[in-house]
Amino acid sequence: MINRLRSMLTDSQLFKALVGILIFLSIWYVLTAVLNLPRFKLIPNPIAVIKEWVSFEPISGRSLFTKEYYIDIGYSVVRTLVAFFLATFLGVFLGLFMGWNRIFFDFTFPIVETLRPMPPLSWIPLAVLILPGVEVAVVYVTFIAAFFATVLNTLLGVFSIDRNYFLAARCLGSKPKDIFLNVIVPGSLPFIFTGLQIAMGVSWMSLVAGEIISGQRGLGYAIYEGYSLFQYEQVVSYMFTLGILGYISSAGIRAVGRRLMAWEARRRGA
Amino acid sequence: MKKFFNVRVLRGFISIVIFVVLWQFVVLVKIPYLENLPYPKEVAVDGINAVGSKTYWFDWGISLSRIFIGFIAAQLIGIPLGLAMGISRVFKGFTFPVFEMLRPIPPIAWIPLAILFWPTRELSIYFLVFIGAFFIIVINVLQGVSNISVSLKWAASSLGARPKDIFWKIMVPGSLPSIVTGMTVGMGVTWNVLIAAEMIAGQGGLGRMTWEAYTNHNIPFIVVGMVSIGVAGYLCSTLIRWLSEKAMPWKKRF
Amino acid sequence: MATIKQKTQGAISIRNVTKIYDPEGVHVVAMQDCSFEIAAGEFAVIVGPSGCGKTTLLNAIAGFDNITSGEIYLDGELISSPQKQIKPAADRMVVFQNGALFPWKTVIENIIYGPVVQGRMKRSEAIEIAREMMNRVGLNEIEDKYPEELSSGIQRRVEILRALINHPKVVMLDEPFRGLDTVAKTVMHEFLMDIFCAAPRTMFFITHDLDEAIFLGNKVVIMTTRPAQIKKIVHVDLPWPREHHLLGSEKYLELKKEVLEAVHEEARKAFEAGEREMA
Numbered sequence: 001m002i003n004r005l006r007s008m009l010t011d012s013q014l015f016k017a018l019v020g021i022l023i024f025l026s027i028w029y030v031l032t033a034v035l036n037l038p039r040f041k042l043i044p045n046p047i048a049v050i051k052e053w054v055s056f057e058p059i060s061g062r063s064l065f066t067k068e069y070y071i072d073i074g075y076s077v078v079r080t081l082v083a084f085f086l087a088t089f090l091g092v093f094l095g096l097f098m099g100w101n102r103i104f105f106d107f108t109f110p111i112v113e114t115l116r117p118m119p120p121l122s123w124i125p126l127a128v129l130i131l132p133g134v135e136v137a138v139v140y141v142t143f144i145a146a147f148f149a150t151v152l153n154t155l156l157g158v159f160s161i162d163r164n165y166f167l168a169a170r171c172l173g174s175k176p177k178d179i180f181l182n183v184i185v186p187g188s189l190p191f192i193f194t195g196l197q198i199a200m201g202v203s204w205m206s207l208v209a210g211e212i213i214s215g216q217r218g219l220g221y222a223i224y225e226g227y228s229l230f231q232y233e234q235v236v237s238y239m240f241t242l243g244i245l246g247y248i249s250s251a252g253i254r255a256v257g258r259r260l261m262a263w264e265a266r267r268r269g270a
Numbered sequence: 271m272k273k274f275f276n277v278r279v280l281r282g283f284i285s286i287v288i289f290v291v292l293w294q295f296v297v298l299v300k301i302p303y304l305e306n307l308p309y310p311k312e313v314a315v316d317g318i319n320a321v322g323s324k325t326y327w328f329d330w331g332i333s334l335s336r337i338f339i340g341f342i343a344a345q346l347i348g349i350p351l352g353l354a355m356g357i358s359r360v361f362k363g364f365t366f367p368v369f370e371m372l373r374p375i376p377p378i379a380w381i382p383l384a385i386l387f388w389p390t391r392e393l394s395i396y397f398l399v400f401i402g403a404f405f406i407i408v409i410n411v412l413q414g415v416s417n418i419s420v421s422l423k424w425a426a427s428s429l430g431a432r433p434k435d436i437f438w439k440i441m442v443p444g445s446l447p448s449i450v451t452g453m454t455v456g457m458g459v460t461w462n463v464l465i466a467a468e469m470i471a472g473q474g475g476l477g478r479m480t481w482e483a484y485t486n487h488n489i490p491f492i493v494v495g496m497v498s499i500g501v502a503g504y505l506c507s508t509l510i511r512w513l514s515e516k517a518m519p520w521k522k523r524f
Numbered sequence: 525m526a527t528i529k530q531k532t533q534g535a536i537s538i539r540n541v542t543k544i545y546d547p548e549g550v551h552v553v554a555m556q557d558c559s560f561e562i563a564a565g566e567f568a569v570i571v572g573p574s575g576c577g578k579t580t581l582l583n584a585i586a587g588f589d590n591i592t593s594g595e596i597y598l599d600g601e602l603i604s605s606p607q608k609q610i611k612p613a614a615d616r617m618v619v620f621q622n623g624a625l626f627p628w629k630t631v632i633e634n635i636i637y638g639p640v641v642q643g644r645m646k647r648s649e650a651i652e653i654a655r656e657m658m659n660r661v662g663l664n665e666i667e668d669k670y671p672e673e674l675s676s677g678i679q680r681r682v683e684i685l686r687a688l689i690n691h692p693k694v695v696m697l698d699e700p701f702r703g704l705d706t707v708a709k710t711v712m713h714e715f716l717m718d719i720f721c722a723a724p725r726t727m728f729f730i731t732h733d734l735d736e737a738i739f740l741g742n743k744v745v746i747m748t749t750r751p752a753q754i755k756k757i758v759h760v761d762l763p764w765p766r767e768h769h770l771l772g773s774e775k776y777l778e779l780k781k782e783v784l785e786a787v788h789e790e791a792r793k794a795f796e797a798g799e800r801e802m803a
Contacts, residue, residue: 043383173641
C-alpha cells in the first residue's frame with residue numbers, strides 16, 4: 001500500500017499535475033477566504049471566481065454563458081491574429097532577405113537595431129496620435145512587438161545554418177535563387193518557429209496593454225473595466241481566459257512547425 | 271582606424287542618414303497621417319533640453335530602480351526554482367503544471383490584481399516587473415539544466431564528486447548560458463512591462479513622462495521619451511551582456 | 525592500372541602553390557611551394573598531419589577559397605591563381621567531412637538536387653536515374669527517408685551518390701569516413717572501390733588513415749607539417765580491383781612501411797611543434 005502510494009507520487013505525471021494544481025488552488029483559497037489576512041482578503045477566492053465564470057447571470061455580465069464574453073474574446077483574437085500574421089509575413093521575409101544578401105543587411109540592420117530596443121508599448125502614445133483610429137493603433141503596437149521578435153529570430157536562423165550546406169549547394173550548381181529556396185528557407189525554419197512562438201507571446205502582451213490604455217472592448221479593456229467596477233472575480237476569470245488563449249495559440253504554432261519540419265521529428269533516436 | 275571605416279559600416283551610416291532625411295521629407299510634404307509626426311529637428315531640440323533638465327534624469331532613475339528591483343527579485347527567486355525543477359523530477363511534476371498555467375497570462379493582465387494586493391503603487395510596479403522576468407528565467411533555467419550532458423554528470427561522479435559538488439560545479443556553471451539567455455530576454459520584456467505599468471498606473475519614470483507628453487499633446491517630446499526608453503533598455507541589455515562575458519570566460523565570443 | 529578504363533578528363537596540375545592565411549594579421553603559412561600532378565582518372569590520396577594544408581588544396585580546386593601564389597590547372601585550364609579563382613561547379617564535387625546532405629530533404633531529393641537545379645534533367649528523369657544508382661549499390665529501401673534517420677555509413681554513401689550523379693571530372697572527399705567504425709569503413713571502401721572501378725574518375729581523397737590510403741589509392745601524397753610541402757609521393761602499384769586479402773600481402777606491407785616512416789617523422793615534428801588538432 002505504502003509502495004503503491006510512493007510510486008504514484010514519484011511516477012504518474014498526471015497525478016502529480018493534479019495534486020500540484022489542487023495544492024495551488026487550496027493555498028489560494030485558504031489565503032483569500034479562510035484566514036482573514038489583511039491584503040489577501042481583497043483578492044477573490046477561487047470558488048468565487050469559478051462561480052462567476054460559469055454563472056448564467058454573472059454580476060459583471062461576462063461569463064462563459066454570456067455573449068459579451070465571446071465578443072470580448074473575438075475582438076482581442078482578431079486584433080492579435082491580424083497583427084501577428086502581418087508581422088510574420090513581413091518579418092520573415094525581411095529576416096530572410098537580410099540573412100541572404102549582405103549589402104541589404106548592411107543597409108537595414110542599423111535601423112532595425114536602433115528601433116528594436118524601443119519597447120513596443122512605448123509606441124502607443126505616438127501611434128494613437130498619428131494613426132487613423134484607435135483600432136489601428138492597437139494593432140500597430142501589437143504588430144511592432146511581434147515584428148522585431150520575428151525578424152531577429154529569422155536572422156539568427158539564417159546565420160545558424162552550417163556553412164557546408166551553402167558550399168555543397170554551390171558545388172551542385174545552385175544559383176542564388178536556388179540557395180535561397182533550398183538552403184536558407186528550410187535551414188532557418190527551426191529558429192523561425194521558435195521566434196514565432198515568442199512573437200505570439202509578445203503579441204498578446206502588447207495587445208492587452210494596448211487595449212487597456214486606449215481600447216474599446218476586448219479582453220484587456222474588460223479587465224480594466226472590471227477592476228474599476230470592483231468586479232474582481234471577472235478580472236481573474238479574464239486573466240485565465242487570456243492564459244488559455246495564449247497557450248492555444250502557441251500550441252497551434254508548434255503544431256504547424258512540426259508539420260513543416262517533418263525531418264526534425266524523424267531524427268534517429270528522437 | 272582604416273579597418274573601422276570599411277564599406278559595411280559606411281553602408282549603415284548612410285542608411286541612418288537616409289532614414290532621417292526620409293523622415294524630414296515625409297513630414298514636410300504632408301504625407302497623410304505621417305504629416306503629424308514631429309520634424310527631426312524639433313525632436314532633437316526637445317531632446318537636448320531634456321538632457322539638461324533635472325527631472326528628466328530623475329525619471330531615468332525612477333525607471334531604472336524599478337527595473338532593477340523587480341528584475342533582481344525575479345532572478346533571486348526564479349533561478350533557484352528553475353534549478354530545483356530541473357534537478358528533481360518529483361518537484362517538477364508538482365510545480366510545473368501550475369507554472370505553465372500561469373505563464374501564458376500576459377504580465378499586464380496582472381495589473382489590477384497587483385494594484386489590489388500591494389499596499390503601495392511602487393510595490394505593485396515592482397511586482398509587475400518581477401512577473402515579466404520571472405516566468406522567462408525559470409523556463410530558460412529549466413531548459414539549461416536539461417541540456418547539461420548526462421555524460422558530464424557521470425564523468426564528475428566517477429571522478430568522486432558528491433551530489434553537492436555536482437550541483438555547484440556542474441549544474442550551476444552548466445546552466446549559466448541559459449541563465450544568461452533568460453536574463454537577456456527577460457530584460458527586454460521587463461522594460462516593456464514597466465513602460466506599460468508606468469503609463470497606466472505609475473508616478474514618475476520614463477513611461478509616465480512619455481504618457482504625460484501625450485496628454486499634453488507634446489508630440490516631439492513623446493518621441494524624446496520613446497528614444498530615451500530605447501536607450502535605457504539598450505544600456506541595460508548591454509550591462510547584462512557584459513556581465514555574462516565576465517561570468518563565462520570559457521565561452522568563445524564570435 | 526591497366527585494368528581500369530582510361531579516363532581523359534580530370535587531370536589536375538598543382539604548381540608552386542603557396543597559401544598564407546591572414547597575410548597582414550596572424551600570417552599563417554599553411555602551404556609553401558607545393559607541386560604535384562594527378563593524372564586523369566587517378567585515385568590520389570593526401571595524407572599528413574593536421575593543419576590547413578590538405579584542405580587548402582581542396583578548397584582551391586573546389587572554388588571555396590583562393591591561393592596566395594602558384595597555379596592550379598584542370599585539364600590544362602587555369603582554375604586557380606592569385607588573380608583568378610573559378611567558382612564552385614558540378615564538375616568538381618565535394619563530399620564533406622561531417623556530411624552535408626540537406627537534412628530537410630529526403631534521400632532521393634538530395635540525390636536529384638544537382639541535375640535538377642542545373643537544368644540538366646527533368647525531375648522524373650533524375651528520379652529514375654537516382655533510383656537506378658541506389659539499386660545498383662543496394663540502397664533502394666531508403667529513398668523517402670530523411671538523412672538524420674539513417675546511420676552515418678548510409679548517409680555517407682548517399683552523399684557520394686549525390687556527387688556522382690553529376691558526372692564530375694573530379695570528386696574530392698575530405699576525410700569522409702572519419703569516425704566510422706572499422707566494419708562500416710570496410711563497407712565504405714568496398715563501395716567506393718566498386719564505384720571507382722565501374723566508372724573511374726579523378727579522386728582527391730584526404731585521410732589520416734594510412735591503411736585506407738594505400739588500399740584505395742594509386743598514389744599517396746605525403747605532406748609535411750605547416751608550412752606544408754610534399755614530403756614524398758608513394759606510387760601504389762597493387763592490382764585492381766583492390767580486395768581485402770591484399771592487406772596481408774608483402775607488397776602492401778612494404779608500402780605501408782614506406783608511408784609510415786615518412787608520416788611518422790612528420791608527425792613527431794608536428795607534435796613537438798604543439799600543433800593543435802584542427803578537426
